[in-house]
Amino acid sequence: MEINDYNLKPEEIQSLEEKYLFATYKRSGLFCSHGSGPYLYDLSGKRYLDFLAGISVNSLGYNHPRLVRALVDQGQRLIHSSNLFYNPFQGILAKKLVDISGMSKAFFTNSGTEAIEASLKIARAYGHAQSGKSKSLILALKNSFHGRTLGALSITSQEQYQAPFRPLIPDVDIVEDFTVAALEKAFSDRVCALVVEPVQGEGGIVPLPREFLHAGRELCDRYDALLIADEIQCGLGRTGRYFAFQHFGIQPDVITLAKSLAAGYPLGAMLGNERVAGSLKAGDHGTTFGGGPLACRLALEVLDVIEQDGLISKVEELGNYLFQGLNALASRHPLMGEIRGMGLMIGIQIGSVAKDVVNRLLAKGVITNAAHETVLRLLPPFIISRGNIDEFLSTLDTVLGDVEAEAKNNEAK
Secondary structure, eight states: OOOOGTTHHHHHHHHHHHHHHHOOOOOOOOOOEEEEEEEEEEEOOOOEEEEHHHHOOOTTOSSSSSHHHHHEEEEEEEESSOTTTTOHHHHHHHHHHHHTTTTSSSEEEHHHHHHHHHHHHHHHHHHHHHHTTTTHHHHHHHHTTOOOOOHHHHHHBBBHHHHHOOOSSSEEEEOOOOHHHHHHHOOTTEEEEEOOOOOETTTTTTEEEEEHHHHHHHHHHHTOEEEEOOOOTTTTTSSSSSSGGGGGOOOOEEEOOOOGGGGTSOOEEEEEEEGGGGGOTTTOOOOOOOOHHHHHHHHHHHHHHHHHHEEEEEEEHHHHHHHHHHHHHHHHTOOOOOEHHHHHHEEOOOOOHHHHHHHHHTTEEOOOEETTTTTEEEEOTTOOOOOHHHHHHHHHHHHHHHHHHHHHHHOOO
16 A cells, blocks of 8 residues: 555544554644755644654654665565564674673663663672672662663653552662762662763753762672663764763763664663673663664664764754854843753753743744653754754744733733
C-alpha cells in the first residue's frame, strides 16, 4: 500500500488514536506530514521551524540527503540480523564511539532507558564483584530524568513520574543538593554508582556545578564506585563538545547514549571503560534489536556528517549567537528569567506561562517545549542557520510581548 492510499484527515487520525492507543501522551494539534532541514510540515502544508528536534533526536534536521541514501541502500541489503551473528557495522560503530569518548567497550540498545538499565546492571555487577552483595547502593540526583522503565524510573527523582508505580527498585538514594557536602554525606562503602546528567534536560536545562562533578569523580574513586554520565539528551555534540562531561574536565566510567545517535532511527548505547570491561559476561545481558545493521550504519553516517561538516564547532558558534539574541530579548521582556545551558541546549526560565508560550509559538509556526513546567526548552538541530535563529527570536519576541500585554491588561481590570 502506498502512503497516499491512507489519505487520512486529521480528525480521522485523532479518532483512531483515541480509540486504539493508550492515552499516554498529551498531543498538540500538530499532525505531522514530512520535513526538510530544520522545518517540519503538517498535513495542510503549514511549515514549522523545529527548535526541539524531536527532543534532541533529529540533530541533522529532517530528510538529510546522506541519511536518506544510507537508509535506502542498507534497507535494500539487510535491516535486521540476530545478535547471535556478526553484522558489518556494529564493531565499526563501537570503535568510533569508544575512540571519541575515551571508553573501552560498547553495548547497543534500542533506547535511552535501555541504556540506563544496562548501566544499572553493570553498576550492580561491578559492586558485587568488588565487595559482595552489600555494595549495591546507587546514588542519583534531584530533578533527574533517566527513563520510564522501573529501573530507570527508580533513579528519576521526579514525583510525577515515580508516584503511580511505587514500589520501585530498592537501594537507591537521592542527593538533594548539588553541593560537595551533600555528596560526601551520601557516599559510603555501600555505593556502587553515582548517576548524573552533566546537563539536566527534563529537570529544566541545568548544568551541574563543576566542583560538584569533580567531587563526584573523586568520591567514586575513593569508594570504588562507578561514575555514570547520562548523555542521552546532552551528548553527541549537543553542547558544543561530543560529550557534555568534556566541558567539566572529568572522565566517567560509564556513558549512556541514545536520542541523536542515529538521528531519528531508534538506537542507544552504553559505553564503559577498562575498569568495567569484564563486568558483563556472555548471557548476563542482551537485546533482540539493539545494534542492528541498519541502525548502526545510520549512526556511522551521522557521526561522519558531524565530523566532516564541522558541526561540533558550529553548535558552539550558533549556541553563542542564540544566547546573545536571548539576552537581548531578556533586556526588554520581564517574563524572561535565567537563561542557561550549553551549545544548542538552552533553557529559559519563564515561570507558570511556559506552556502557554509553547502553544503560542506553535500557533505561529515554531516548535519548542516546556521542561520542568516553568522552562522554555530549546534543542534545535545542528544544521540551523543564523537566519533560522533570527526567525525564532523574532517570533519569541512577539509571543512574549503578547503574553506580557495580556497580563498587564488583566491586572488593570
